[in-house]
Amino acid sequence: MNAWSAEEFEARLRSIGEKQYHHLHPFNERMHSGSLTEEEFRGWVRNRFYYQVNLPVKDAFILTKIPGRDNRRRWIQRIIDHDGRTGDEGGIEKWVRLGEAVGLTRQELFDSDTVLPGVRFAVDAYVDFCRRKPWLESVASALTELFAPDLLSRRIADVSQHYPWIATEGLEYFRARLTQQPKDIAHLLELVIDHATSREQQDACARALEFKCDVLWSLLDAVQLAYGKSS
Numbered sequence: 378m379n380a381w382s383a384e385e386f387e388a389r390l391r392s393i394g395e396k397q398y399h400h401l402h403p404f405n406e407r408m409h410s411g412s413l414t415e416e417e418f419r420g421w422v423r424n425r426f427y428y429q430v431n432l433p434v435k436d437a438f439i440l441t442k443i444p445g446r447d448n449r450r451r452w453i454q455r456i457i458d459h460d461g462r463t464g465d466e467g468g469i470e471k472w473v474r475l476g477e478a479v480g481l482t483r484q485e486l487f488d489s490d491t492v493l494p495g496v497r498f499a500v501d502a503y504v505d506f507c508r509r510k511p512w513l514e515s516v517a518s519a520l521t522e523l524f525a526p527d528l529l530s531r532r533i534a535d536v537s538q539h540y541p542w543i544a545t546e547g548l549e550y551f552r553a554r555l556t557q558q559p560k561d562i563a564h565l566l567e568l569v570i571d572h573a574t575s576r577e578q579q580d581a582c583a584r585a586l587e588f589k590c591d592v593l594w595s596l597l598d599a600v601q602l603a604y605g606k607s608s
């Protein structure tokens with residue numbers, strides 16, 4: 378089968394997000410409409426934290442495989458963005474502040490025994506995918522980030538409006554991601570579009586993106602089942 382042109386391939390990747398990204402999940406829609414209870418919001422923050430702490434772990438697996446020094450220099454910044462370094466608090470610390478803003482303690486967030494089984498299963502599957510798969514597919518699985526900026530902007534606006542009990546400093550994680558994410562997205566697209574040149578590679582990248590949409594969707598399924606109201 379013929380390979381897609383770069384434009385067709387990118388359009389195909391974007392259409393996957395339009396249909397399968399977690400912005401469409403009922404739990405997310407309820408977050409935006411303001412109908413989550415405090416317990417539901419806390420449940421989401423607590424369980425998403427397990428995803429957050431594992432992002433630099435999966436990025437470290439990819440770092441061992443990604444070709445070339447220039448790519449490694451760019452990729453390593455993703456780990457720093459989350460883990461931080463001296464004098465530069467990273468994303469994980471910012472998420473701890475979101476946790477504190479919704480009434481969770483640092484200890485509760487880091488207690489891996491209280492992560493929901495479905496969340497653990499989904500996040501561990503994502504880390505394992507990035508450990509096992511060829512670098513191109515591992516990188517492609519991060520392409521959900523293409524769809525995150527719109528969602529993050531809406532989340533900042535809607536959470537500020539509907540959940541006034543959450544202190545605005547708690548949303549700093551999302552504001553910081555809006556500034557960091559464009560460089561990640563540019564690098565991801567460059568790697569995937571330039572290197573997936575055969576139809577087989579393009580299909581494998583599209584499947585990796587679908588798999589990642591499933592990870593994020595399953596995370597919200599688990600949170601909804603455990604904390605959600607039946608509505």
Ligand SMILES: O=C(O)c1cc(C(=O)O)c2c(n1)C(=O)C(=O)c1cc(C(=O)O)[nH]c1-2
Nearest residue numbers: 432518519520521522524525528529554593
């Ligand atoms: O809040 C969100 O909806 C959301 C989604 C995603 C995503 O689509 O995977 C990421 C993030 N946030 C995020 O903050 C982040 O740092 C991030 C890294 C990655 C990744 O797979 O490498 N996804 C995401």
